[in-house]
Amino acid sequence: QVHMVESGGGVVQPARSLRLSCAASGFTFSSFGMHWVRQAPGKGLEWVAVIWYDGSTKYYEDSVKGRFTISRDNSKNTVYLQMNSLRAEDTAVYYCAREGDGGSLDYWGQGTLVTVSS
Amino acid sequence: DIQMTQSPSTLSASVGDRVTITCRASHSISNWLAWYQQKPGRAPKVLIYKASNLENGVPSRFSGSGSGTEFTLTISSLQPDDIATYYCQQYNNWYTFGQGTKLEIK
Numbered sequence: 001q002v003h004m005v006e007s008g009g010g011v012v013q014p015a016r017s018l019r020l021s022c023a024a025s026g027f028t029f030s031s032f033g034m035h036w037v038r039q040a041p042g043k044g045l046e047w048v049a050v051i052w053y054d055g056s057t058k059y060y061e062d063s064v065k066g067r068f069t070i071s072r073d074n075s076k077n078t079v080y081l082q083m084n085s086l087r088a089e090d091t092a093v094y095y096c097a098r099e100g101d102g103g104s105l106d107y108w109g110q111g112t113l114v115t116v117s118s
Numbered sequence: 119d120i121q122m123t124q125s126p127s128t129l130s131a132s133v134g135d136r137v138t139i140t141c142r143a144s145h146s147i148s149n150w151l152a153w154y155q156q157k158p159g160r161a162p163k164v165l166i167y168k169a170s171n172l173e174n175g176v177p178s179r180f181s182g183s184g185s186g187t188e189f190t191l192t193i194s195s196l197q198p199d200d201i202a203t204y205y206c207q208q209y210n211n212w213y214t215f216g217q218g219t220k221l222e223i224k
Contacts, residue, residue: 035213037162045154045162045205047213059212062119095161102167103209104152110161 002026002107004096009112012086020081022096022109030054030074033099036081038092039111046092050099051079063089086116120145120208124216130224137193139219141206146186150210153182153191156218157202165204166191198223 008020036048049070069082093111100106121144149169154162166182179194206216
C-alpha cells in the first residue's frame with residue numbers, strides 16, 4: 001500500500017539550513033506530483049511547495065520563495081525539501097503528500113517536526 | 119492569490135445532527151476544491167475532491183457541494199468519530215488551504 005515517511009527534522013538555529021526527505025513506496029512514484037505542507041504548532045495547514053511528476057515544474061508559497069527548494073529523485077522514490085535561511089516562523093510539522101488523480105492530496109506522510117530556535 | 123475563508127471557525131453539535139461547513143473562495147475556482155479531516159496528532163485525510171467526489175473509503179454521511187466561489191461540506195448524521203478539524207483547499211490556481219473549522223461534540 002501507499003506509504004510515505006518523512007525524515008530530517010530537528011532543532012536548528014535561525015539562518016541555518018536543513019534538508020527534509022520523504023521516502024515513498026507502494027505506488028509508481030515517477031507518475032505523481034508531490035507536495036510539502038506544513039503546520040505550525042496549534043495552527044492550520046499551510047501549503048509550501050509542489051514538484052511535478054517529472055521534476056519539470058516547481059512552485060512555492062510566497063514566504064519560502066528563494067529560501068526553500070523542492071526536488072525529487074525518481075530513482076530513489078524520494079522527494080526533498082532543502083530549507084535555507086530558516087526563521088523562527090518556519091517552525092512546524094512538515095508533511096509530504098501525493099497529488100492524486102483528482103488533484104487533491106490523497107496520501108500523506110506522518111510528518112517531521114522542524115524547530116527553528118537559538 | 120486565491121484566499122479561502124471557512125465558516126464557522128468552531129462548531130459544536132450533537133451526535134446525530136446534520137452539520138454544514140462553508141468555504142468561500144476569493145475568486146472562482148470552478149470545482150477544484152478538496153476537503154480534509156485532521157484529528158489531533160495525525161496527518162490530514164482527504165474526504166472530498168473536485169468539490170463533490172467522495173474519496174474511496176470515506177463514509178457516505180460526508181458529502182460536498184458547490185462550484186465557483188462557494189462550497190459546503192455536510193455531515194448528514196454526526197458521529198463521535200467525526201470530531202476533528204476540517205480544512206478546505208483550492209487547487210485551481212496553485213494551492214491554498216482554508217483556516218480550518220474545529221468540530222466539537224455538544
